[in-house]
Amino acid sequence: MRPFRFGINMFALGDADAWADKCRLAEKLGYHTIHVPDHLGMPAPLPALVRAAEVTESPRVGTFVLNAGFWKPALLAREVATVDTLTGGRLELGLGTGYVKAEFDAAGLPFESAGKRVTWLSRMVEELRPLPGGTTLLLGGHGDRMLTLAARHADVVAYTGAVAPPDGMLQLVGAEAMDERVAFFRAVAGDRADGIESNILVQFVEVTDDRRGYVDGLRAAHGVDYLTADELLEVPTLLVGTVEQIVEQLRARRERFGFSYVTVHEPAMATMAPVIEALSGG
Numbered sequence: 588m589r590p591f592r593f594g595i596n597m598f599a600l601g602d603a604d605a606w607a608d609k610c611r612l613a614e615k616l617g618y619h620t621i622h623v624p625d626h627l628g629m630p631a632p633l634p635a636l637v638r639a640a641e642v643t644e645s646p647r648v649g650t651f652v653l654n655a656g657f658w659k660p661a662l663l664a665r666e667v668a669t670v671d672t673l674t675g676g677r678l679e680l681g682l683g684t685g686y687v688k689a690e691f692d693a694a695g696l697p698f699e700s701a702g703k704r705v706t707w708l709s710r711m712v713e714e715l716r717p718l719p720g721g722t723t724l725l726l727g728g729h730g731d732r733m734l735t736l737a738a739r740h741a742d743v744v745a746y747t748g749a750v751a752p753p754d755g756m757l758q759l760v761g762a763e764a765m766d767e768r769v770a771f772f773r774a775v776a777g778d779r780a781d782g783i784e785s786n787i788l789v790q791f792v793e794v795t796d797d798r799r800g801y802v803d804g805l806r807a808a809h810g811v812d813y814l815t816a817d818e819l820l821e822v823p824t825l826l827v828g829t830v831e832q833i834v835e836q837l838r839a840r841r842e843r844f845g846f847s848y849v850t851v852h853e854p855a856m857a858t859m860a861p862v863i864e865a866l867s868g869g
Contacts, residue, residue: 589784623636788824
């Protein structure tokens with residue numbers, strides 16, 4: 588069984604000193620990867636990651652995930668090679684299809700069908716091979732074609748644990764649906780399955796002794812009423828409970844789904860610290 592690794596998905600840059608301080612804090616708290624997503628209105632991922640590597644010693648730095656629709660393969664290959672060199676081979680290149688139509692519109696780019704976006708990403712993966720130096724490839728998604736692409740090419744498969752309706756607002760999927768996705772991936776990956784690390788992006792983290800109260804509030808405040816409270820308590824993209832309960836949730840989900848690599852969003856950075864400490868080394 589793989590030991591746990593933890594990533595932090597950073598949203599805000601601030602000034603240069605503030606960014607450096609946050610990256611150093613993430614390292615101090617035990618995070619293994621500093622991630623930056625690829626959304627308009629947020630920092631440009633690749634230069635932010637170069638700076639993150641400059642001010643830290645051990646964490647890998649990763650895109651979580653680059654929107655393939657924003658890039659041409661040859662241009663991205665140049666960026667990746669440069670970032671690999673400047674980070675000392677610590678880059679984790681995360682790629683996805685992009686799912687927010689408004690961002691494509693704002694960039695003046697066509698928002699193609701999901702199938703065409705996956706086809707474009709597949710072409711990009713093929714043209715980026717081989718990756719330079721120490722760069723590893725993370726592919727994130729939920730559908731059959733994305734998981735098949737990850738099964739064939741990825742070092743890390745990142746399960747989104749959500750589906751994207753046309754309005755771009757992600758809807759979390761339940762534990763049984765995740766069982767099916769993991770089984771599909773492992774069947775397609777075959778002999779490669781055990782060699783591919785499995786990541787899950789956790790959307791909400793709350794340390795509390797009132798688990799039911801928190802999920803009831805979540806359903807009301809965030810429109811997650813398409814799942815019952817009981818279903819939400821089992822959703823693999825949600826961590827709720829005391830530190831000890833969250834530790835046990837992660838161990839149980841590693842056993843059930845194979846999720847040993849756990850990424851949380853920046854607002855949960857300090858909240859997860861005692862969990863990371865409790866799970867360090869195993």
